[in-house]
Amino acid sequence: MNFQERKKKILTALDQADSLSVFELAEILEASPATIRRDLGDIAEEGLLVRTHGGAMRIENPVLTGFSEKSAVNNPVKEQIAEKAASYVQDGDIIFLDCGSTVFQMCRFLKKKSIRVITNSLPVLAELIDVPSIQINLIGGELDKTRKAIHGDKAVQHINGYHAHKAFIGVDGLSVENGLTAHSEHESSITTAFIRNAGQVMLLCDASKIGRDSYVKFAGLSSIHTLITDPGADADKTGALQQQGLRVEIAG
């Protein structure tokens, strides 16, 4: 059994029992206490459980978890991309973070940095609000309840009022032919604003989206500085993107 599997099982077990000891977990997962401790340490660092002496407790904050983004948790590919992306962030940076699930995963790798984050994502806000070294600027505007993010004209105006060193964004499609594409106008207008107001634009994009096109064409390849993707990306496709002058980084 690998870490990802154990992580899932630990979190499931903790959902039922509020707290479990290292030994109880060792028995459930048929692993040694040493392994369980390592796992619990890692998972606690992600903020998905509370480590206690002798075991772990479920984390409970209904409101906060309401905003938390679970879709990318347990997705090792997105985690790798996020970690790579976070390595570009330095103390003192001002960064834009958009509301994609891969970008959200960056949060856990940003917690030790001293930065200013400008975001329209409520999960990002919830994740970083307790980090003293990070100042948050929340983008205002209409709340999109399903995406747990802010959008609309007012949000775009807000972004236009700032300049960031780096923007970390996601897209729904990326190809040589059509550049960056998105599902909706709302998303694309926000992303466009981020691109316009950032020194460097980092695109976080798993392999499945490369060479794929979505509905709204909103930016050319030249607006992106670096593409961060996973090792699963097709070499032909990434090669073609590189030929267009795009810098491609493979995470992991």
Added chain:
Amino acid sequence: MNFQERKKKILTALDQADSLSVFELAEILEASPATIRRDLGDIAEEGLLVRTHGGAMRIENPVLTGFSEKSAVNNPVKEQIAEKAASYVQDGDIIFLDCGSTVFQMCRFLKKKSIRVITNSLPVLAELIDVPSIQINLIGGELDKTRKAIHGDKAVQHINGYHAHKAFIGVDGLSVENGLTAHSEHESSITTAFIRNAGQVMLLCDASKIGRDSYVKFAGLSSIHTLITDPGADADKTGALQQQGLRVEIAG
């Protein structure tokens, strides 16, 4: 049993019995008095209970966790004021809600209405995000982590971009002599913006704040349409306010 578990049990036990002795707790938790004393010391330091000689007492206003706002819960006076204030809200209204604890209490009385809410308060956001009939416009700007609210110039600009039918605001002090007063410039600039951009301004204010002055003078009595307070308000003081043309509503 570890500290985290005991902490939880101690707080739960204190929620039921208002106060417990070290020995009662030692029996409940099956731990030694020495351990209980250490625990109580630690928990008291977090501000989650009051240490007494021989035991501990429940605290009224536990520290807020996450975005949830607990300070005004179980405060019948604030609830009454909030309910009265909410009765002024009609379907179709666009309203400003500020980040005070009494205003926050309005949320539970607003859930059945079809309205648009413009707010800088994260607790309000968290409380209303799951209500389908309510559209939320979040004010953007710098995040004040301790107040769990947005403030700053950008936030004021944001508010200036809208007009609402009604604004529901709180203050730290209210008197005939000094009008509305607040603890900080940040709060007052936001409140001023709400007042400027609302058709009607409703001030939610428990009796203790009437006749009291705080530090920043930011608006005159004439900027307020209606004061909603509780039956504990001094009749002389409310009378003086009424003589200045202020409409005073007593909740409950």
Added chain:
DNA sequence: TTAATTTTGATCAAAAATAATCAAAATTGA
């Protein structure tokens, strides 16, 4: 007030849990 009692905080040894280290096993990549 003083004396008796209770509670506390400090200290310490025992017990429990952890982190660190290292070799074996499993996985990965060439």
Added chain:
DNA sequence: TCAATTTTGATTATTTTTGATCAAAATTAA
């Protein structure tokens, strides 16, 4: 396939937690 890397589990040293003891402080009773 084999070498390199990662992961795992066992061992050991370190840290944390606990309960007992006891003097000092606080509270209560007289």
